[in-house]
Amino acid sequence: MSFLPDQPELLALAQLASVAPSKIAAAYNDPDAFFEHLTLPELDRIRDASERLGQLVTDMAAAVQPFLEQGKAVLEGANAD
Secondary structure, eight states: OOTTOHHHHHHHHHHHHOOOHHHHHHHHHHHGGHHOOOHHHHHHHHHHHHHHHHHHHHHHHHHHHHHHHHHHHHHHHHHOO
């Protein structure tokens, strides 16, 4: 798996972690030289940002689930007619 510096998900993570997206992409695309691209403090910020984003994704999924179920029920009811 490779990362592109302009990948929207990577841009969001980079912005939240205050790390240049190109540095993150370079580190993960060149694992043999990983620490030539990122420092330990940057990795710590990336980890923290990843955890916050993961929690946000979980919370958002839970919040939209009732609406998805409601919409599905409406569509199934319309198809039954």
